[in-house]
Amino acid sequence: MKLVDQLGFVKRNMKKNKLRIFMTVLATTMGCSFLIVLASIGFGLQNSLMEEASSHQPLTQITVNGKMIDETYHEVTEEDLATIGATENVSAVVPQSRIYSHSEVTLEDEFRASVEGIITNFEAEKNSNFRLSEGEFPENENEIIVGYHLHEVLNKFDRTTLEYITTGDSNEELVSYDSNLLGKIVTFSFMDDSSETVFTDEYKIVGIADEPARDWVQDRSVYIGDERREDLLSLAGQEDFYNNVTAHVASVDQTEGVTNALKEEGFMVYSISEELRGINVFFTAFKAGLIFVGTIAVLIASIGIFNTMTMAVTERTHEIGIMKALGANPSVIKRMFLFESASIGLLGSLFGVAIAYGVSIAANFFIPLILEATTNSEGIDITFSYIPLQLVLIATGISVTVACISGFRPAAKATNVNVLSALRREA
Amino acid sequence: MINVEHLHYSYKIGKKGKKSTVPVLKDVNLEVGKGEIVSIVGRSGSGKSTLLNLLSGYITADSGKITINDRDVTNLSEKEWAKFRLEHFGFIFQNYELIPSLTAFENVELPLTLKGVPRKQREERTQILLESIGLSAHEDHYPNELSGGQQQRVSIARALITEPDIIFADEPTGSLDSETEEDVLKLIKDLNKNRNITFLMITHDQEVAAIADRTLKIHDGKMNQERGVYFEAR
Structure with missing residues (x-):
């Protein structure tokens, strides 16, 4: 049938x-x-x-910390960066150093904001798919990228009293900078431990970072090229080491392999894929x-x-x-x-x-x-x-x-x- | 065509532990030639239906040998019997045994469907057969919409559709009135004559036995004549 x-x-x-x-x-x-x-x-x-x-972190990003040798922590060195970069499937290594001192950005002597100064390598950032909402990556020493929300935290202040100016209405809100920051010249400065301004220089904003994935994160960073890295860290009274090194891979599948390879090299490694x-x-x-x-x-x-x-x-x-x-x-x-x-x-x-x-x-x-x-x-x-x-x-x-x-x-x-x-x- | 030698069959009755056997067929011998109409008569309980069931493969003999179309079929498996029945046999039952949910057409077509004949081919064959048997007007009727005579005609058509060598008929006119009985018997006779189909019929009706080339009698499980010998010539 x-x-x-x-x-x-x-x-x-x-x-x-x-x-x-x-x-x-x-x-x-x-x-x-x-x-x-x-x-x-x-x-x-x-x-x-x-x-x-x-x-919190892209799946293709691996945070690399220093090594623990004989119960002593060793920061990531230049040599280590080369080792990380040479690991198979690593497409970029981004070494960042954060300036821990109080840092400020002033615009047109009228607006001021407390910022987070980050010294980085723009070429590496570019290779790691660092995204800009507008503008381009700096090509000169005095060009910078700023965080997506910087214009929101740039508030008007009184030049004589240095106090922030409010809207004057019942809300008493601060007056923010309401124009595009791209192409603007700003003054970046930071202080030492005794609140003395130890560094001041003018920079041109050539790029604005992409909006952070998480809604509540306010990106007020200022990314400065690493050409004057040693000087800046020295002025800030910091030791010369990288406190945020990230290795980047092309696809999620490669994250685990690279993570394991870096662990074998003795690095303390964290990737979101491990948690996942x-x-x-x-x-x-x-x-x-x-x-x-x-x-x-x-x-x-x-x-x-x-x-x-x-x-x-x-x-x-x-x-x-x-x-x-x-x-x-x-x-x-x-x-x-x-x-x-x-x-x-x-x-x-x-x-x-x-x-x-x-x-x-x-x-x-x-x-x-x-x-x-x-x-x-x-x-x-x-x-x-x-x-x-x-x-x-x-x-x-x-x-x-x-x-x-x-x-x-x-x-x-x-x-x-x-x-x-x-x-x-x-x- | 059909050759039965020393066939024995007993029914097992009773519950487990108290089982007993009742002999039904005792040393039955039978020979039926190609194109013959043979009727088997006997009283109720004489074993004539049991013989037909054994020849159809519905039950298995205790001993003896059945050869059909030169093939020893005595110990065929259920699956082999099914195939053999479909290839060589047609069946006409006293109660027609039509499937109530199928139309006359579908009932006649059923053996071809079981054989796996392609739809178009089987529909053509069924159509031709229904026309030749005078049932085309009723092809879409369900069995309960047909008279007894019409139902038996459908049953006969179903038996013929595979163009079998042998048709087993169990009291083919048992449920019919005398006028319809005459029609059905005439149809059987014509089919035998025109298509050279062998008929083996179980009956206790003299009218039915009368169309047979020979009639054999079973009494208390014994065929009271030697194989092939006429019991009652027409």
């Missing part, structure tokens, strides 16, 4: 008992959608956490647990499939008897019943997937609103439920497999129908 004819019989038989099949499919749908929705919470929370973790690996292990176990619990719902639905198929065999005993009497192969009869139970599983999972997507979308829409309302906080951006294709495939696989197993015994029963008993019964 051809497969298409077997499927034709299955379709006809299913149509004959619409209500019963509908109820069984409904039970399977509920089981399958429960399984997907439950597991989708695991996937959703994992995604939210991963996004949160990777917003731990998160992934936890969530893999968590999701497996959720899928297991969800499978119980599918197993409960399988009892319905077993009942439906057993009733179908009982009802169709006469028909099976006739088919066998005429010469139907027993394995074909078995297969038709297995197809029928598998169809119930497949239909149930198709509807289940559709419903699960609906529930997932609704959950992601309403739960943040409820959380915002109950916690009085705004802008809660959390993916509560996420259904990837792999979850759909897993749930469909489980549903169809469970349905086939449920239909196996009734199908075997159908195969063993005695022709004479089946025909005599109706006589």
